[in-house]
Amino acid sequence: MAGTAVPDGPRGDDDRGGLRAALSGLTTRGRSFLAAGVAAAVCAYVLGQADLLRVGLLLAVLPLICVLVLHRTRYRVATSRLLTPQRVETGTEARVRLRMENVSKLPTGLLMLQDHVPYMLGSRPRFVLDRVEAGGRREVSYRVRSDLRGRFPLGPLQLRLSDPFGMCELTRSFSAYDTLTVVPRTEALPPVELFGEAAGYGEGRQRTLALAGDDDVIPRAYRHGDDLRRVHWRSTARYGELMVRREEQPQRARCTVLLDTRGVAYRGAGPDSAFEWAVSGAASALVHMLERGYTVRLLTDTGSAFPGEGAEGFGGAVQDPADSAGLMMDALAVVDHSEGAGLSRASDVLRAGGDELLVAFLGDLDEEQASFVARARGRSGAAVAFVLDSGAWLNGRPAPGAAGDRVRQLREAGWTAIAVPPGARLADLWQQAAGVRAEAADTPYGGWA
Numbered sequence: 130m131a132g133t134a135v136p137d138g139p140r141g142d143d144d145r146g147g148l149r150a151a152l153s154g155l156t157t158r159g160r161s162f163l164a165a166g167v168a169a170a171v172c173a174y175v176l177g178q179a180d181l182l183r184v185g186l187l188l189a190v191l192p193l194i195c196v197l198v199l200h201r202t203r204y205r206v207a208t209s210r211l212l213t214p215q216r217v218e219t220g221t222e223a224r225v226r227l228r229m230e231n232v233s234k235l236p237t238g239l240l241m242l243q244d245h246v247p248y249m250l251g252s253r254p255r256f257v258l259d260r261v262e263a264g265g266r267r268e269v270s271y272r273v274r275s276d277l278r279g280r281f282p283l284g285p286l287q288l289r290l291s292d293p294f295g296m297c298e299l300t301r302s303f304s305a306y307d308t309l310t311v312v313p314r315t316e317a318l319p320p321v322e323l324f325g326e327a328a329g330y331g332e333g334r335q336r337t338l339a340l341a342g343d344d345d346v347i348p349r350a351y352r353h354g355d356d357l358r359r360v361h362w363r364s365t366a367r368y369g370e371l372m373v374r375r376e377e378q379p380q381r382a383r384c385t386v387l388l389d390t391r392g393v394a395y396r397g398a399g400p401d402s403a404f405e406w407a408v409s410g411a412a413s414a415l416v417h418m419l420e421r422g423y424t425v426r427l428l429t430d431t432g433s434a435f436p437g438e439g440a441e442g443f444g445g446a447v448q449d450p451a452d453s454a455g456l457m458m459d460a461l462a463v464v465d466h467s468e469g470a471g472l473s474r475a476s477d478v479l480r481a482g483g484d485e486l487l488v489a490f491l492g493d494l495d496e497e498q499a500s501f502v503a504r505a506r507g508r509s510g511a512a513v514a515f516v517l518d519s520g521a522w523l524n525g526r527p528a529p530g531a532a533g534d535r536v537r538q539l540r541e542a543g544w545t546a547i548a549v550p551p552g553a554r555l556a557d558l559w560q561q562a563a564g565v566r567a568e569a570a571d572t573p574y575g576g577w578a
Contacts, residue, residue, distance in 0.1 A: 151200040151299060159192035159296035166190070195296035205233040208286055208303055210244075216310045216455065219276055219400065223309055225254075225283060226270045231261040241289040246273060247281045250309070275311045276400045278408070278462050283307045312458040313409040316555050318417040321563035348372035383443055384423040385482070386414050387475055387489040387505075389430050392466035394492025396519040401552075403522035404466070407490040410515060410555045412461050414488045419450045423486070427457045431467050432474035435460040472501045480507040487512040493519050494535045503542035513545045513562050515555075522551045 155163070166189025173182035211226040227244065231237055240258040250273040258267050275281065284306025290299045348364040351371035364372035388411040395404040411427065418425045424443040427435040436444040436456035444453030479487065487509040491502065494516065506512045516539070518532035532548050539546035545562050 148196075148200055151196045151297060154199075154297050154299045155192060155196065156295055156298055158294075159195065162188050162192045162296065191294070192296040195292040195294055199290060199292050199297050199299055202238075202290065204231070204235070204237055204290070206230065206237070206240075206288060207232050208242075208288070210284065210286065210305070210307055212283065212307045212309060215307070216312055216458065218314045219278060219311055220274070220314060222272045222274045224270055224272050226268060227256070227286065228266060228268050229258070229261070229288075230266045231263060234263050236263055236265075237261045237290075238293060239291045241291070242269065243287045243289065244271075245282075245284055245287070245306075249275050249277055249279070250281055250283075273309060275309075278311050278313055278405075278464075280463060281309045281311065283309055310459060310462050312462045313405070313412040315409070315416050316413040318413055318556055318559045319563075320421065321560060348374060381422060381424045382485040383482075384418045384425045384486040384488065385428050385479065385484045385509075386411050386418070386425065387428050387430075387479070387487065387491075388461075388464070389472065389489070389491045390464060390467045391430050391469055391472075391492060393470050394494070394519065395466065395517075396493075397523040403492065403517045403519040403549075406522070406549070407492065407515075407517060408461055408464060410490050411488075412458060413555055414490075415457050416454055418486070418488075419454050425453065425457075427460060428475055428478060429464070429467065430469060430472050430475045432478050434478070472498050472505070476501045476505040479505040479509070483508040485510040489514040491516050493517075493532075496538075499535045499538050503539055503544070506543055511545065512543065513547070514539050515547050515549050515558060515562075517549045525551055 166185045166187070169181055169185025169188060171185075173179070173185055207230045209228045211228070213224050213226075215223075217223045225244070227242060229240075229242065237258075237260060240261065242256045242258065244254050246253050254271040256269045261267055273281075273283070284303070286303040286305075288301045288303070290301070291297070348361045349372065351360065351373050355373050359373040361372050361374050388407060390404075395402065395407075397403060399405070415425055415427060426443045436453050444450075444456065487506065489502065489505075489512070491514055494502065502514065514536075516532055516536055521532070536546040536548050545565050547558050547562050547565065549558060
C-alpha cells in the first residue's frame with residue numbers, strides 16, 4: 130500500500146508560478162468564454178454599446194474568477210493503493226484498490242482520479258468523484274491483466290480538480306507507485322519417479338554431521354526458539370554471541386533446472402512461442418520439485434544461478450521453499466534472450482556438481498552445442514531434457530529435422546531426452562519422460578529401446 134498527500138497548493142513566492150499553471154489549465158469552455166468576452170468588449174468599444182460591454186466583461190471575468198478560486202483552493206487529500214496480489218501468473222487478473230481521503234476541513238468539488246497503467250495491462254482507469262465531505266473517504270477499484278511476463282509499474286496517481294462550471298482543471302500528481310510482477314504460468318505435474326526416489330528425502334540418503342566430538346563440533350548462530358541445552362559455550366565465548374550445535378538432519382536431494390535462453394536458439398515471439406513454453410516449463414518444474422522436498426536452483430546458459438542463496442545457488446534448504454520459489458519466479462518474470470551462442474558456461478557449472486536430478490529445457494541445438502549438453506550430465510543421478518524445435522513451433526506443426534537427431538544424441542549420452550511438439554502439455558511430456566526412463570532401465574546393458 131502506498132500513500133501520498135497532495136500539498137495545499139502554491140504559497141508565497143510560488144504564487145505567480147501557480148497562477149500561471151492555473152491559467153494554463155483553462156478548458157476549451159473556459160478559453161471560449163474568455164475569447165468571446167474579449168471579442169464582445171472590443172465590439173462594444175467600436176460600436177459604442179454599453180450593454181454589450183457588460184456582457185463581454187461578464188464572459189471574460191467568469192473563467193478568470195474560476196481560475197482564481199481553483200488556484201486558492203486548499204484541499205488536502207491523501208490516497209493509498211492496494212494491489213492484490215502483487216505477483217500473478219500470465220493471463221490472471223490482479224485487483225487494484227484506490228482509497229482517497231479528504232483530510233482538509235472543506236468539502237471538495239468535482240474530482241477525477243486517474244492512475245497510470247502500462248498499455249500491456251489495459252486501458253488507463255479514470256474515476257469521477259462528485260463531492261467528498263471533510264474527513265470523508267471514497268474507494269474505487271479496477272482490474273489489470275497481462276498475457277506477457279514482466280514487471281509493470283502502477284502509478285503515479287493523478288488527481289484532477291475542476292470548478293463547478295468546467296472552466297478550469299488542475300492536475301496534481303502523487304509520487305508513490307507499486308509494481309505488479311507477472312510470472313510465467315505454471316502447470317501441475319504428475320508425481321512420477323524420474324530416478325528411483327519418490328521425494329526429496331530418502332532413507333538411504335546421507336545425513337549432515339551433527340556432532341563428531343566436542344572439538345569437532347560445527348556450531349551455528351542461535352535462533353529464536355532453539356533449545357538452550359544445545360548452546361555451545363566454548364564457541365559462544367569465541368564468537369561473542371550465542372552459538373548452538375547443529376542437529377543431525379537428512380540431506381535433501383538437489384535438482385537443477387537448466388533454461389536455454391540463447392537468442393539464436395529460438396525463432397518467433399509472443400505468448401505461444403517456443404521460448405515462452407520453455408520459460409513456463411522451467412517454472413513448472415521448479416515449483417514441482419520444491420513441493421516434493423528438493424533443494425532447487427535455476428541455471429541459465431550464461432552460467433548464472435538463482436536464487437543465489439545457500440550453497441552454490443540452491444534454494445529451499447536454508448530459506449523457506451516458498452521464498453525460494455518466489456525469487457526464482459521473479460527471475461523468470463524478466464528473463465530474456467541472452468546474446469551468447471553457446472552452452473559451455475552452463476556445462477562447466479553442471480559438470481562441477483553432483484545433482485540427483487537435472488532437468489533441461491533446450492532450444493535449437495547444433496552438433497557442437499548438443500555435445501556440450503551431453504557432457505553436462507556429469508555426475509547427475511538422472512538427466513531429463515526437453516528439446517524444442519523453434520521452426521516447427523513457428524509453423525505450428527511438427528517437422529522431422531535436426532531435433533530428432535539431437536534427441537538421439539542426448540539419449541546415447543545417458544539423457545532422458547524428449548522432443549517437444551508444438552502446443553504440447555508439459556504434464557504429458559513429464560509422464561512420458563518417466564516411461565522412457567523406466568523402459569531404458571529395463572533394457573539389457575542400459576541400452577535404449
